[in-house]
């Protein structure tokens with residue numbers, strides 16, 4: 001929470017990494033969508049490795065979707081603290097954050113369709129043809 005601007009400290013870095021890990025674990029435990037996205041990312045990366053497809057766009061897409069889902073959860077939590085009652089701006093904040101996840105997920109699907117699908121079809125159809 002507090003930053004005194006002193007030189008880089010490994011202990012401080014570990015402490016911050018611990019908080020970040022706690023945030024990841026909390027979102028994984030409480031958000032079903034995040035759990036689905038984590039497993040989908042694992043499948044996409046395994047598929048990309050098996051197909052020998054370029055992994056960089058797959059890695060980036062997975063990180064984008066998971067990162068946006070974490071931010072969406074953060075926005076929801078902040079909005080619930082700031083506006084426990086119904087408020088039109090609370091709706092704007094939550095819906096815009098959800099829209100960001102949707103947009104990122106569509107982009108990831110596009111990456112999957114262009115990077116993973118062609119070699120996958122090649123393997124499947126190649127395996128079927130004589």
Ligand SMILES: Nc1ncnc2c1ncn2[C@@H]1O[C@H](COP(=O)(O)OP(=O)(O)OP(=O)(O)O)[C@@H](O)[C@H]1O
Pocket residue numbers: 076083084085086087088090091092094095098
């Ligand atoms: N405090 C609020 N004021 C106004 N609208 C709200 C408020 N909280 C949530 N909403 C709106 O109600 C709808 C459902 O909200 P909810 O938080 O249940 O969304 P959700 O997508 O089901 O989220 P979750 O990830 O928790 O399942 C959304 O359109 C959201 O913007």
